[in-house]
Amino acid sequence: MLAETICSAVSAAGLGIAALTAYRRRFLAATRIAAYSLVPVGLVMTGVVQWVSGMVFKPTVWIGFGLLGVAWLLFMTTRAVERRGLGKAAKAPKAAGGAPAREAVAPGASGPALGGRSRPDAKAAKPAPAAPADDFSDIEAILKKHGI
Template structure:
């Protein structure tokens, strides 16, 4: 009952301000103010105000909001712990994909290094690779590992 009275008073005050604004020959602003001032009365007439006031004054509703807040807090805590531990869902998927890529063929003792197409394999073989690394002066494998760890 008090909420409906407050909404009616706000609407009446808004319509009064709109009338003063229209008297000052600012008709566009007056129309906009009148539109805003009719919203509270419309909410009262549709029953939205009674529904909201019923929610605000029920302790069970506030207990429900408290449980929702607790659930949100638990979700955020688990995400923070997961980030700190470094094992995210994407990292686990990447580890599974990497382990499936280096599958060992039946009858061999090590994983296959080529895709089966010798023309597609452009990596240097054996000694040439070692010479190339020594000639380049730096080995970027540790940098690549760091970038992969951060998902870059």
């Protein structure tokens, strides 16, 4: 009963605001306000308000929401643990059909992980960094174009 009264009052106030807005010749905004103000009365007439108010005052419903919250918290905790890598220690290594496991090889030595080849030099694999003049050539061209 109280919920229906509150919804009716909200709708009446909304329609009054819509009338004032229409008086100021803002018809599009007035129509939008009128549409929003009719929603509470429509919810009361369809019985949604009675269903929601009956659900809100039941303790079993709140216990259910609490259990859903605990379940969500547990899911998020396990995801956070997986992302940090703490859960990876329990995983078993791949079978022989999967990717081969890397073995520790001393620098410069050959081993089964490298297929009998010696380890390539780490410095030779890295490309040389570009000269600083190359990095700023585009910026210099733009500045010259604008006379700076």
